[in-house]
Amino acid sequence: MKxxxxxxxxxxxxxxxxxxxxxxxxxxxxxxxxxLMVWSASEDQAKDSGEWLQTCCAxxxxxxxxxxxxxxxGVADEATAASTVSQDPxxxxxxxxxxxxxxxxxxxxxxxxxxxxxxxxxxxxxxxEALVDSVTLDGYLYGVPFTTNTWYMYYDxxxxxxxxxxxxDAMLEKGVVSFPFTNSWYLPxxxxxxGCTLFGDGTQEELGADFGGENAVEVTDFLVxxxxxxxxxxxxxGSGMAGLRDGSISAIFTGSWDSASIKEILGDNMGVAAxxxxxxxxxxxxxxxYAGSKAVGVNSRSExxxxxxxxxxxxxxxxxxxxxxxxxxVIPSNTELMEAEDIAADPVVIAQNDTFDRTSKLQxxxxxxxxxxxxxxxxxxxxxxxSTTHDNAAEQxxxxxxxxxxxxxx
Amino acid sequence: xxxxxxxxxxxxxxxxxHVVLAVLAAVWVFPVLWVIMTSFRAExxxxxxxxxxxxxxxxxxxxxxxxxxLLNFPKMFMNTLIxxxxxxxxxxxxxxxxxxxxxxxxxxxxxxxxxxxxILGLFPGFMSxxxxxxxxxxxxxTEGSLIRVALILCYSGGAAIGFQVAKGFFDTTPYAxxxxxxxxxxxxxxxxxxxxxxxxxxxxxxTVLTSFIGPWVDFIFAKVICRANADQYTVAIGLWRMLEKExxxxxxxxxxxxxxxxxxxxxxxxxxxxxxxxxxxSGAVKG
Numbered sequence: 001m002k003x004x005x006x007x008x009x010x011x012x013x014x015x016x017x018x019x020x021x022x023x024x025x026x027x028x029x030x031x032x033x034x035x036l037m038v039w040s041a042s043e044d045q046a047k048d049s050g051e052w053l054q055t056c057c058a059x060x061x062x063x064x065x066x067x068x069x070x071x072x073x074g075v076a077d078e079a080t081a082a083s084t085v086s087q088d089p090x091x092x093x094x095x096x097x098x099x100x101x102x103x104x105x106x107x108x109x110x111x112x113x114x115x116x117x118x119x120x121x122x123x124x125x126x127x128x129e130a131l132v133d134s135v136t137l138d139g140y141l142y143g144v145p146f147t148t149n150t151w152y153m154y155y156d157x158x159x160x161x162x163x164x165x166x167x168x169d170a171m172l173e174k175g176v177v178s179f180p181f182t183n184s185w186y187l188p189x190x191x192x193x194x195g196c197t198l199f200g201d202g203t204q205e206e207l208g209a210d211f212g213g214e215n216a217v218e219v220t221d222f223l224v225x226x227x228x229x230x231x232x233x234x235x236x237x238g239s240g241m242a243g244l245r246d247g248s249i250s251a252i253f254t255g256s257w258d259s260a261s262i263k264e265i266l267g268d269n270m271g272v273a274a275x276x277x278x279x280x281x282x283x284x285x286x287x288x289x290y291a292g293s294k295a296v297g298v299n300s301r302s303e304x305x306x307x308x309x310x311x312x313x314x315x316x317x318x319x320x321x322x323x324x325x326x327x328x329x330v331i332p333s334n335t336e337l338m339e340a341e342d343i344a345a346d347p348v349v350i351a352q353n354d355t356f357d358r359t360s361k362l363q364x365x366x367x368x369x370x371x372x373x374x375x376x377x378x379x380x381x382x383x384x385x386x387s388t389t390h391d392n393a394a395e396q397x398x399x400x401x402x403x404x405x406x407x408x409x410x
Numbered sequence: 411x412x413x414x415x416x417x418x419x420x421x422x423x424x425x426x427x428h429v430v431l432a433v434l435a436a437v438w439v440f441p442v443l444w445v446i447m448t449s450f451r452a453e454x455x456x457x458x459x460x461x462x463x464x465x466x467x468x469x470x471x472x473x474x475x476x477x478x479x480l481l482n483f484p485k486m487f488m489n490t491l492i493x494x495x496x497x498x499x500x501x502x503x504x505x506x507x508x509x510x511x512x513x514x515x516x517x518x519x520x521x522x523x524x525x526x527x528x529i530l531g532l533f534p535g536f537m538s539x540x541x542x543x544x545x546x547x548x549x550x551x552t553e554g555s556l557i558r559v560a561l562i563l564c565y566s567g568g569a570a571i572g573f574q575v576a577k578g579f580f581d582t583t584p585y586a587x588x589x590x591x592x593x594x595x596x597x598x599x600x601x602x603x604x605x606x607x608x609x610x611x612x613x614x615x616x617t618v619l620t621s622f623i624g625p626w627v628d629f630i631f632a633k634v635i636c637r638a639n640a641d642q643y644t645v646a647i648g649l650w651r652m653l654e655k656e657x658x659x660x661x662x663x664x665x666x667x668x669x670x671x672x673x674x675x676x677x678x679x680x681x682x683x684x685x686x687x688x689x690x691x692s693g694a695v696k697g
Contacts, residue, residue, distance in 0.1 A: 245455060
């Protein structure tokens, strides 16, 4: 009598376990039919923007009559895919799009398949080397890059000439420029310009951040002056876009995701250009943006690896990139496609590629990079608030550098 | 100098009190008012330089319900409503039953259970989030429309832990009433439904309200369990997505409109049930 509750509990537990096991192992796959789960941003799947993903997958299925393919679509945009996939790789998509700054998040979770052999050769054949490097870790290729991801400058052609936009100083004399000063994805542009580096060439984790030397102090001093310029406005919480809309601002720094809105505001007067130079102690210094890429990744736990890799390569191919550009203005990266007449003439494409080639640094994706964001953001805020001045610039710059090189919360 | 009359002093005091109250009220209402005005704002974008919109429109609301290919707000609204209503019913039933048992019956595990619930209640629910996700996955509830079931289970599963307020309320009902009912031949269930519950309307209402609002506004569990299943998104996830950098410029005013819309059911519930809500913590039997 006394043992009854325990026995009952044990039985219940056993029943639950059984339920769990059957829940996991159900549905053995037919040898011919293949089920692929594919994740991308919701714009890729929306009817209004042409259902890029569905169209591409249908075309892929038509190319492969040997497989009976069924696709399951899910929504995860490039920026968040990595965290969603690494939460539970087993229950994630076979093929997904991700931004390369999350590469280590995915590889740490062992969620990303290496692409090798003929597939790697194929990817290298249509992708520039810099772009291939952006998804390569320890010599292994981890995805099929399909677009570059960086920021540059949009300006009003009525205010600035093509010559003006070469130099920030010339621009500040003629009109109001807004810059996301308190955003650490943008602010390092000035520091890179004066020779500061992050992790050596971006992959040498042991070298750490070099944002504390004499050259960095010069930049901090320059930024203190810059913030005092009445024609220089801090862009935060969408104020730059609002200023562009009401005409109080004539140039902003952002990426391709805002190009449709800016086109709507400025129309034919929209100018796009790579980053300008700024003059520091009489010398012209080039600003450098962080650059990355977006790539198609394959889940290392995929049960149909061949089909998944083939689909990934197809989604990164010239054909799919062309469609992506036509439907959603996603800027292609395929070297041949870039020579197509209409693409080569698109000012946004020109500016983005020019930025990627000439005025950008590959955004490091070493794990320690995650320590670098907050100190830089705080520096931007301190300069804006006036708590960093010429008097304490050296000290503040060094403490920013210390924080960037520290793992702890201090 | 003539001393101030009592009337004058009272007037001065009243003025001071009312000015302070007016200022506090303005501060308190300000964000709400701002969201409502933003939801009717015709200018696009997330940043404006004026407090009052330059032009008003209903388009933001129209867009929420017509522009559904990117972010399907009506669907999210329905998902949330279904989940909230089901978990509200389920957790109200669980919570009231547990409270009644603990208040009226004496059994061996009563004290240990109450202590355990007390201690478990000290931990925030999202601590178990990842474990809950993997358990739900093992049972096969993390795909397709079963996600709704998973979320309902999540929100109502812990209801029996929060019995304290309701049990305290039931304790104030004299046991003599139960005994009288028993003498007349009532079963426990009949006493619970026919006598205790009608006497405890305030606490029933209070429980319904709190267990509806929980799932209605929850973000963190929904985010972890829905993952890439966009057709199962709840309103909270949808609103959060509207503020992502790709959407914010086009969707910011719609975000405000959505925020106004989701506050309507809660506001209605509160207005309707306000008098009970206020009575919720006082005694049961009057007169």
